[in-house]
Amino acid sequence: MSDPVPPNSDPIPLSQPDISDLERTYVSDVLYSTRLSFGPFLERFESQMAERCGTEHAIAVSSGTAALHCIVRALPLSAGDEVLTTPYSFVASSNALLFENVDPVFVDIDPATYNVDVGKLEQAITSRTRGILAVDVFGTPANWPALTDLAEKHDLVLIDDACEALGAGIQDRPIGTWGDAASFGFYPNKQITTGEGGCITTNDADLADLCRSLRNQGRATSTRMEHVRLGFNYRMSEMQAAVGCAQLERLDDLLERRSNAAEAYHEALASLSDVLHRPEAAPAGTRSWFVYVVRLPDDASSGDRDRLVQRLNDRGIGSAPYFPSIHLQPFYREQFGYETGRLPVTERVAERTLALPFFAGITHEQIDRVANVLSNELPDLLRD
Numbered sequence: 215m216s217d218p219v220p221p222n223s224d225p226i227p228l229s230q231p232d233i234s235d236l237e238r239t240y241v242s243d244v245l246y247s248t249r250l251s252f253g254p255f256l257e258r259f260e261s262q263m264a265e266r267c268g269t270e271h272a273i274a275v276s277s278g279t280a281a282l283h284c285i286v287r288a289l290p291l292s293a294g295d296e297v298l299t300t301p302y303s304f305v306a307s308s309n310a311l312l313f314e315n316v317d318p319v320f321v322d323i324d325p326a327t328y329n330v331d332v333g334k335l336e337q338a339i340t341s342r343t344r345g346i347l348a349v350d351v352f353g354t355p356a357n358w359p360a361l362t363d364l365a366e367k368h369d370l371v372l373i374d375d376a377c378e379a380l381g382a383g384i385q386d387r388p389i390g391t392w393g394d395a396a397s398f399g400f401y402p403n404k405q406i407t408t409g410e411g412g413c414i415t416t417n418d419a420d421l422a423d424l425c426r427s428l429r430n431q432g433r434a435t436s437t438r439m440e441h442v443r444l445g446f447n448y449r450m451s452e453m454q455a456a457v458g459c460a461q462l463e464r465l466d467d468l469l470e471r472r473s474n475a476a477e478a479y480h481e482a483l484a485s486l487s488d489v490l491h492r493p494e495a496a497p498a499g500t501r502s503w504f505v506y507v508v509r510l511p512d513d514a515s516s517g518d519r520d521r522l523v524q525r526l527n528d529r530g531i532g533s534a535p536y537f538p539s540i541h542l543q544p545f546y547r548e549q550f551g552y553e554t555g556r557l558p559v560t561e562r563v564a565e566r567t568l569a570l571p572f573f574a575g576i577t578h579e580q581i582d583r584v585a586n587v588l589s590n591e592l593p594d595l596l597r598d
């Protein structure tokens with residue numbers, strides 16, 4: 215039985231947004247104006263995103279999932295086509311393909327970075343393969359130079375699910391510029407938040423126009439009631455954009471604090487490094503810290519991991535299994551008949567990884583508390 219939360223120690227959340235007076239001021243500016251949608255903050259947010267990501271176009275939408283869906287719809291992909299993707303991600307990355315009846319083909323991951331194993335992609339290509347959707351998982355850039363070569367060689371579309379990677383880069387190119395288009399997500403646990411929200415970045419003017427139309431009910435232009443295609447309401451509101459502008463102005467500071475928090479975790483957990491592994495960054499990449507995920511050794515079971523998560527939670531420390539394999543989610547098993555053993559590296563990793571509390575404002579004292587609980591619990595847990 216775990217001890218309850220000790221007195222005088224406030225719970226530590228798994229994640230927490232970082233909201234300052236700047237966000238409050240900008241939202242208040244919107245509320246005192248008469249423009250609650252398609253106003254100046256939306257325009258500003260989009261140009262700030264394009265500038266930050268080094269792209270010609272940025273299209274703000276209502277979520278990261280909406281961004282992915284628009285990209286999949288806008289690219290030349292049709293029902294029955296196959297797109298190679300990773301099973302170690304948030305479920306939205308492959309769901310976006312299913313929305314358009316495109317078949318996700320899961321390729322196993324690299325055990326060092328947890329990103330799709332580029333060496334295994336080529337052998338998964340069939341006559342139906344039309345694209346690759348790679349994810350920069352936990353803010354670690356995928357191997358974009360190799361992915362780009364492969365996509366060019368086989369004439370495939372290339373999508374970057376960068377929902378977890380704003381601020382990352384590889385070979386001096388920011389994440390957001392690689393592939394045909396990239397998606398970003400701004401849920402409150404992300405590097406920046408707009409409450410809910412997302413963005414598409416691309417250098418392709420036609421694709422950008424199509425995404426602008428798709429997010430706004432398939433209109434020909436944002437103002438006229440002329441609907442030239444089937445579209446969606448994936449608009450980002452002016453209040454969300456106002457929060458986003460403030461967050462983007464503060465991005466460097468937010469990223470630096472996240473990176474410092476990760477350093478503090480590395481130090482605090484150094485004595486446990488043989489039982490708590492962490493993914494490596496891509497060799498040529500700059501990581502943007504999204505979550506702090508650790509992995510139990512291979513001789514631990516998913517039950518051990520779940521017990522550890524429970525013990526942390528019992529002590530008021532937010533923790534969660536992160537990520538479960540997409541192909542083993544009940545819906546995917548039922549729909550596609552996936553079974554355990556299909557993607558061994560992903561499954562080995564997914565059964566043993568857990569996320570620890572991580573956000574820009576986490577204190578060293580909180581990190582030390584997490585490390586102390588782990589030091590106390592792990593020997594006992596792994597011996598059982």
Ligand SMILES: Cc1ncc(COP(=O)(O)O)c(C=O)c1O
Nearest residue numbers: 277278279304306307377399400
């Ligand atoms: C890799 C990845 N893809 C897609 C999404 C979907 O973003 P949203 O929750 O904003 O729809 C997320 C968000 O959690 C994500 O982490």
